Amino acid sequence: MARKRCTSIGGQAVIEGVMMRGTRSMATAVRDEKGNIVVESKYIKPTKDKNFLFRTPFLRGIFNFVGTMFMGVGTLLRSGEVFDGETQPSKVEKWFAKTFKVDVFSVVMAFAVVVGVALSLLLFYFLPQLAVTGIAALFKIDTDANIGVQIGMNLLEGAIRMLIFVAYIAATALMKDVRRTYMYHGAEHKTISCYEHGLELTVENARTMSTIHDRCGTTFMFLTMVISVLVFSLTGWSDQLWLRLLLRLALIPIVAGISYEALKFLAKFDNKFVRVIKAPGLALQKLTTRQPSDDMLEVAIAAFKTVQAMDEDPNLPELRFDTKLLAHKVQKQVVEACGGDEAKAKEIMCAVLAVSPEELEHVSHIKHSKAELMLMIAKGEADLEAEREKALAAKAEAERQSSASKTVEEAEPPQDDSQHTRDEESEPPQDECDEKTDGEEGE
Numbered sequence: 001m002a003r004k005r006c007t008s009i010g011g012q013a014v015i016e017g018v019m020m021r022g023t024r025s026m027a028t029a030v031r032d033e034k035g036n037i038v039v040e041s042k043y044i045k046p047t048k049d050k051n052f053l054f055r056t057p058f059l060r061g062i063f064n065f066v067g068t069m070f071m072g073v074g075t076l077l078r079s080g081e082v083f084d085g086e087t088q089p090s091k092v093e094k095w096f097a098k099t100f101k102v103d104v105f106s107v108v109m110a111f112a113v114v115v116g117v118a119l120s121l122l123l124f125y126f127l128p129q130l131a132v133t134g135i136a137a138l139f140k141i142d143t144d145a146n147i148g149v150q151i152g153m154n155l156l157e158g159a160i161r162m163l164i165f166v167a168y169i170a171a172t173a174l175m176k177d178v179r180r181t182y183m184y185h186g187a188e189h190k191t192i193s194c195y196e197h198g199l200e201l202t203v204e205n206a207r208t209m210s211t212i213h214d215r216c217g218t219t220f221m222f223l224t225m226v227i228s229v230l231v232f233s234l235t236g237w238s239d240q241l242w243l244r245l246l247l248r249l250a251l252i253p254i255v256a257g258i259s260y261e262a263l264k265f266l267a268k269f270d271n272k273f274v275r276v277i278k279a280p281g282l283a284l285q286k287l288t289t290r291q292p293s294d295d296m297l298e299v300a301i302a303a304f305k306t307v308q309a310m311d312e313d314p315n316l317p318e319l320r321f322d323t324k325l326l327a328h329k330v331q332k333q334v335v336e337a338c339g340g341d342e343a344k345a346k347e348i349m350c351a352v353l354a355v356s357p358e359e360l361e362h363v364s365h366i367k368h369s370k371a372e373l374m375l376m377i378a379k380g381e382a383d384l385e386a387e388r389e390k391a392l393a394a395k396a397e398a399e400r401q402s403s404a405s406k407t408v409e410e411a412e413p414p415q416d417d418s419q420h421t422r423d424e425e426s427e428p429p430q431d432e433c434d435e436k437t438d439g440e441e442g443e
Helices: 061-082 092-102 103-139 149-172 175-194 201-209 218-234 241-266 272-287 292-311 325-336 342-353 369-380 384-411
Strands: 010-014 016-021 026-033 035-043 322-327 365-367
Touching: 010 035, 010 061, 010 175, 010 292, 016 061, 016 175, 016 292, 026 061, 026 292, 035 292, 061 103, 061 241, 103 149, 103 241, 149 218, 149 272, 175 201, 175 272, 201 292, 218 241, 218 272, 241 272, 322 325, 322 369, 325 342, 325 365, 325 369, 342 369, 342 384, 365 369, 369 384
Parallel strands: none
Antiparallel strands: 010 016, 016 026, 026 035, 322 365
16 A cells, blocks of 8 residues: 655654654653553644754754654653552652652662663673674784774674674563563554555554554664764774773764764665665564554554644643652642742642641652642632532542442452463565655654
């Protein structure tokens, strides 16, 4: 089936969801622990309105690489907060929040990012260097003999790096949580392809699409690694391992700039030569994507439609996940909204949370929606007594449902509901979109 239209919308898989990014908006849709699809969206500055550096050839690749990396990591961490917000804080979380005035989840995720970056440097830079150094010592290769030997050493290092990269992706696909992320990656591709083929965005139509897409970031990553091999091979070869490492890290921005321009140039053409160049990256997507379930497609479609609507209508409101906030920070904001009246602020917080003043002292986290309601009451935009009654009614209903649930669990014996799913092979795309403009952004 030939593609009937192209789109600047691209995206990425996140924790139990999909992020889509358009020309001037982005949205992240996640299925929470209750099975509901929740969406967070915001407007972003179009590329044409950004600093000229984002439109300057070669430089734009560097800035887009850095911006995309930070946005991707931030969105991934943000999606994780949805699940952290659905659970009651543990004793450790409460103690951490009260003692250090910070959210333990944020600390853990920040630590995970640092460890992830360190692991990436270890696997894709230090390990290949160490391997080549060992090979040179084992076979007594004189790396100073001539430039041909030095180029050969750099090419060997690049080949080892690419093998490690492919092995790493294949190994992570064996992990259950990562595997689900790859399924959401497939859902993202299917949704975009469904739109590009001119079909209505439904689960039934998206299901028929391929999980492979020529604008996928996996293809860009593979192209970047190939170009890095060529660039690094021109830098000579030093016997000092630390010096080679520093040189390669310093050249990353240059490699990113060249790779970005190469990808845009290849997008202009659709011939055998271009397809051969893209083939390894497309093949690699068989590892980074999996056939998604229907509920995953629903999430991807929700994210896509949100971005599509916001790109068309800049007056639509932004959405926000109902995540947890630190109680002491919320209390500070409510006190300020009450003109410094702490007694009134505590009364409002107790009313919205349906707790006593004594119980309020032990509250460590507050949902964002309730924090907003507290501020509205403090500013006179909502009625205190009405919200108090609603909160007490909601608390009573929650306790009733909890009691009923426990009664059912005690009455019914546990059942084995284990399921086994099988990933299906995906087919490569049959055609490609035309080149996007500078203002359009893919995955």
